[in-house]
Amino acid sequence: MPDSRIHSSAPAAAPAGKQSRARAWYETYGQAVYSYVRFHVASADEADDVTAETFLKVLAAEERFDPDRGEARVWIFRIAQNTLRDHHRRSRVRRHTSLGAMRDLVADAPTAEERLLWEEEVSRLLSAVGELGARDREIIGLRYGSGMDTSAVAQILGVRESAVRTRLWRALGRLRVLLEDDTA
Amino acid sequence: MIADFADPRDLDALLGRIQFRPRASLEGEVAGRWARGDRPTPNPTPVRSRLVWLGVMLLLLGAVLYLMQSQLGLARVRTVDRCCEDFDGGGDRDDGMLVVSRRGSDVQRLAIYEDLDGSRSYTAGDALRFDRTGRPSLQQPFTAGMRTFELCCRDYDGGGPADDAVVIMALPPDRIAMAAIYERLPGAEDRSLR
Numbered sequence: 279m280p281d282s283r284i285h286s287s288a289p290a291a292a293p294a295g296k297q298s299r300a301r302a303w304y305e306t307y308g309q310a311v312y313s314y315v316r317f318h319v320a321s322a323d324e325a326d327d328v329t330a331e332t333f334l335k336v337l338a339a340e341e342r343f344d345p346d347r348g349e350a351r352v353w354i355f356r357i358a359q360n361t362l363r364d365h366h367r368r369s370r371v372r373r374h375t376s377l378g379a380m381r382d383l384v385a386d387a388p389t390a391e392e393r394l395l396w397e398e399e400v401s402r403l404l405s406a407v408g409e410l411g412a413r414d415r416e417i418i419g420l421r422y423g424s425g426m427d428t429s430a431v432a433q434i435l436g437v438r439e440s441a442v443r444t445r446l447w448r449a450l451g452r453l454r455v456l457l458e459d460d461t462a
Numbered sequence: 463m464i465a466d467f468a469d470p471r472d473l474d475a476l477l478g479r480i481q482f483r484p485r486a487s488l489e490g491e492v493a494g495r496w497a498r499g500d501r502p503t504p505n506p507t508p509v510r511s512r513l514v515w516l517g518v519m520l521l522l523l524g525a526v527l528y529l530m531q532s533q534l535g536l537a538r539v540r541t542v543d544r545c546c547e548d549f550d551g552g553g554d555r556d557d558g559m560l561v562v563s564r565r566g567s568d569v570q571r572l573a574i575y576e577d578l579d580g581s582r583s584y585t586a587g588d589a590l591r592f593d594r595t596g597r598p599s600l601q602q603p604f605t606a607g608m609r610t611f612e613l614c615c616r617d618y619d620g621g622g623p624a625d626d627a628v629v630i631m632a633l634p635p636d637r638i639a640m641a642a643i644y645e646r647l648p649g650a651e652d653r654s655l656r
Contacts, residue, residue: 304493
């Protein structure tokens with residue numbers, strides 16, 4: 279299951295200086311943002327680019343971030359959403375996932391063969407996710423990519439948690455149909 | 463392997479197992495890029511925004527053209543009141559003609575009145591002898607004694623030069639069957655009745 283270890287506050291204790299703050303933001307949210315982005319792009323390289331761009335935007339805008347108006351996590355994921363949208367607009371890349379692009383996939387596989395099978399499974403899953411509509415892709419990316427729970431996803435999407443659960447359930451249903459069609 | 467997802471909870475569990483790890487150097491790369499002065503790429507202008515912008519520009523252009531046209535008087539509706547002449551063939555120069563035209567040529571209304579109160583313009587006390595809109599047509603059947611005559615040349619339509627003639631079919635002393643104007647001066651290309 280996705281972990282929910284993401285902090286929901288700004289790295290206030292981080293030392294001053296942009297480079298130090300960059301590291302602090304990244305340490306807190308880097309993994310989650312990267313994994314979220316990774317659910318939307320075809321390769322690790324693209325995910326690197328979008329993640330780096332997201333954190334450059336975070337650094338450029340951090341003076342404007344007001345913790346009283348919302349959680350840092352929500353703020354950062356909205357920046358990530360916009361960055362991802364811009365990326366797709368610029369590149370207009372057709373979504374596809376090749377096995378060679380899975381170098382960043384975490385696998386607890388004892389053998390190389392099992393790792394390959396896992397890569398293949400994830401590849402097919404993400405290809406199917408890529409065929410879903412934008413709303414479905416977004417909610418799956420936030421829930422499973424970033425590892426946030428439905429409550430956090432609801433905050434980012436600005437909807438009620440019950441709505442997130444419903445949308446997620448429907449998205450999974452549509453994903454299931456796509457996978458079954460693919461298998462057939 | 464992906465085989466059977468009869469229960470979406472299986473899919474939920476499988477998706478939950480997926481984890482990606484960014485390369486370790488990405489953290490340093492972000493800090494390094496910032497230190498080198500690398501800044502986020504400006505957002506591309508969305509297609510929708512561009513279309514909205516284009517629409518606004520076209521509207522503005524349209525408004526400017528309309529204003530220019532209005533300033534030049536091309537779209538203005540003019541009303542010309544000419545008094546007094548013998549438009550009904552009655553012998554007395556006591557008739558006036560009202561012409562409402564657009565762009566100085568397109569006649570929208572033409573009326574002939576008898577200036578009963580001697581005001582030399584159309585007033586409530588005058589008698590309307592003829593009134594038409596649209597294209598010229600006979601408003602009364604052709605009868606014996608009807609006269610056709612032309613008066614020339616004045617600016618009856620407000621177009622500027624005194625190059626208009628008025629053609630009238632009337633049964634004197636005060637019945638008018640048809641009235642129309644046309645460009646009369648040599649060189650005028652449009653001789654159609656208006």
